[in-house]
Amino acid sequence: MLREVALRVTRPRVAVLSAVHDHPHADTDAIIGAVRERFGQVSHQAVYDVLHALTDAGLVRRIQPRGSVARYESRVGDNHHHVVCRSCGAIADVDCVVGTAPCLTESDDHGFTIDEAEVIFWGLCPDCST
Amino acid sequence: MLREVALRVTRPRVAVLSAVHDHPHADTDAIIGAVRERFGQVSHQAVYDVLHALTDAGLVRRIQPRGSVARYESRVGDNHHHVVCRSCGAIADVDCVVGTAPCLTESDDHGFTIDEAEVIFWGLCPDCST
């Protein structure tokens, strides 16, 4: 996957990429932890750099609901959306609205050239709603 | 407006509320600046506290596109959405999808109780797209 996007294959990159695959919606700190557990010492700066590189390359996607730090997921290219729990912050994927015109077309674009519609649903997860 | 939501009327609160009204989508720093310009010295902590209180009371709405710091607007209650410029960060309101079912109903809610759908459109503003 790294070679496909012309990125050099290094231990930190393999480590971060697999950590993101194994822990969807994990934040940077959790990723650093997972990386070190399985691949030994890697600097936090390297993780930040790698996450940026992977995001720019389109191998991972960065999400950041308000009130949360940056989180990453490896499911890319399908423009799926997210449900976030107001109480505990849990995040789940939502397949909705893909290709459904109403959500991707706004009424007045103010002259903006729009290329993405990001949807975040807010509510309570099953555990917190009891 | 403050009394309606049972908040005491203080100089910092009036100052922040009017600053948010006058500068839609401004970040905390800009609000602090606007507040001090028109109402004299107010501590940054007071501005943070007031913004929290106003947000909790529903008098202002907090938005935070990824990569941006917290921003506030006084247009509340209509669940409108936003277009954000990838290049310069400019934000504009979008009236779309209000009450339009497709956007507020996801395909599989994973058991979540959903009460809000937040939509952010990404693209380039008129100035940056040239």
Add this chain to the structure above:
DNA sequence: GTCATATTCTTGACTTATTCAAGATTGTGG
């Protein structure tokens, strides 16, 4: 109008997430 009190504000230190920068290391094409 005055007073008591809970709320709110000020001050200043602190935390956390993230970035910057310089030099050492390393993956890759030739």
Add this chain to the structure above:
DNA sequence: CCACAATCTTGAATAAGTCAAGAATATGAC
């Protein structure tokens, strides 16, 4: 196998926001 650009390490710095203690003040009761 080599050279070099890309990447990583180390360590310091920044920015946004929070915590905490004491001072000030808006409000309801008298």
